[in-house]
Amino acid sequence: MNNGTKKIGKLFGIGVGPGDSELLTLKALKILKEVDVICSPRASRDQDSTAFSIVFPLISDIVDDIDIISPVFPMKEDEKELESYWDEASNLIALKLDEGLNVAFITLGDPSIYSTFAYIHKRLKNSYEIEMIPGITSFTSCASNINEILVEKDEILIVVPKVDEKFEDFLINGDSIVLMKPSRNMKSIDKIKDKINAEVYTVKNSSKENQEIIKGFSSDKSYFMTSILKLKK
Amino acid sequence: MNNGTKKIGKLFGIGVGPGDSELLTLKALKILKEVDVICSPRASRDQDSTAFSIVFPLISDIVDDIDIISPVFPMKEDEKELESYWDEASNLIALKLDEGLNVAFITLGDPSIYSTFAYIHKRLKNSYEIEMIPGITSFTSCASNINEILVEKDEILIVVPKVDEKFEDFLINGDSIVLMKPSRNMKSIDKIKDKINAEVYTVKNSSKENQEIIKGFSSDKSYFMTSILKLKK
Incomplete structure (x- = not known):
């Protein structure tokens, strides 16, 4: 029927x-x-x-x-x-x-x-x-690639796609910062470089065959990049 | 040999x-x-x-x-x-x-x-x-459960396990806040309730058979809970 x-x-x-x-x-x-x-x-x-x-x-x-x-x-x-x-x-x-x-x-x-x-x-x-x-996010994949813990206990994780005036505040209040698509933020990063007291890793093509791990930031223009900042306290 | x-x-x-x-x-x-x-x-x-x-x-x-x-x-x-x-x-x-x-x-x-x-x-x-x-994190699972996008474009995601003095700053600078294990933070949440201008969802037992979605915070003492705050601007 x-x-x-x-x-x-x-x-x-x-x-x-x-x-x-x-x-x-x-x-x-x-x-x-x-x-x-x-x-x-x-x-x-x-x-x-x-x-x-x-x-x-x-x-x-x-x-x-x-x-x-x-x-x-x-x-x-x-x-x-x-x-x-x-x-x-x-x-x-x-x-x-x-x-x-x-x-x-x-x-x-x-x-x-x-x-x-x-x-x-x-x-x-x-x-x-x-x-x-849900799917595996780029930033937890990157953390696995670099074999680092992002946050534990009472630590704070901040995920940002853009470096602007708020970013300096996050450098103080956060413990780990994930910077999505860092290539479009390199000019802003360069300006505040001296204020960044962190271990920085950049992963390109995370989990793919052509994956690359860079210590620090990268001037590469790739879309498939993520930077992880583990802030030192 | x-x-x-x-x-x-x-x-x-x-x-x-x-x-x-x-x-x-x-x-x-x-x-x-x-x-x-x-x-x-x-x-x-x-x-x-x-x-x-x-x-x-x-x-x-x-x-x-x-x-x-x-x-x-x-x-x-x-x-x-x-x-x-x-x-x-x-x-x-x-x-x-x-x-x-x-x-x-x-x-x-x-x-x-x-x-x-x-x-x-x-x-x-x-x-x-x-x-x-890498594995599926509780908070992206919760976002799927409530059928909400956490962040898009230039928005900022902040993941915190504790409500303290930094939290008020995040209410201003963030777009979505994930509060891990909200049950241990309810006293602190109560104190700053008036400052929270957000859509709040709490998910208990995300993705399990006994999953519950609560609009707002929850006084439940469960360990397997996550709250998502989508801040209004």
Whole structure:
């Protein structure tokens, strides 16, 4: 008996971790194998999706049976231009959900921490059922790479994507600071260098085959870098 | 040919996530299946290890072939008394490593974030090869549970285990604050309640079958709670 109720799909925001396919959770992999559609963001039409390259080795045997969509999320600074890309991607996902299909949006690291999923979540959370699946964040992966504890006991961890006037305050009040995407902050770091009393490590391409650990900051322009500052007291 | 060099084992510090066995990574599970010894901390002689209860369903078929040791890490405040427990556990692990056995120390959440592994790491890192395997932290799991983004764009995330004079500063300079183990901070929270302009969520037993989401803080005394403050600006 068909009661006429239209089935609406469910959206999963899945964290795929920092780069190593083996850092996916069992839950993330299970859901990827069950959904109808995988949505994997990419930086431009000419580039493959980094998130998809992480999950591909794990689902290569079933990939032909899954509908894969790869909307472009360009790395631009112009907020207004970006909005139109996020709207477009959200509309594309909504169309699939309206067809009754379950969609997994895959995102680097964890969906709640500086993820591309945030922009989709904001647009669709009031209209569709969403479940977020946590992933390994870049900064805990980096801590493992450098074999260092970030915080213990009563210590304070501060995660910042930008070095501004607040940063000097954090140098006093924090115990470990994670600086996301340090390459775009090197000018500001240079200005306050003398005030930084810390062991600094920078990890490039954490958990990937081409991973590099740099003692101190790095002038490298890579997007896939994270700096960890263990402050000395 | 035996060249007389004694094989020394390797120590893995493995994050097993917040509670749901499916939140283990593929890598963590692979290593657990390969090691000779699993070391799972427990709070007292009368209690089972929480970390072990998370991994057990995944390795139940091979558990008889693995040497399992469960040193006690009591939840006490007296640092000096605790030191002796940590020393004892480290010595126990060192004995196994000296026998040439590979040991996996399993720890809730991630090994770099307020983990029991930190105390072992400190004692053994200069004498033995250690590899840390990142895990899902309680706070990204909680963010997924409440279906909220923690930080996006230039926002700042601050993770604190204690509410003290610095906390008021963080209420101004942060965007999202994670308060670990809020139960031991409720008196301090009560005192500054009027200064907290935030959406507050508390998650108890994140990702477990008995998970609870509380809007606001909770007077519950549970150890397995985390509060998330999304500050209003």
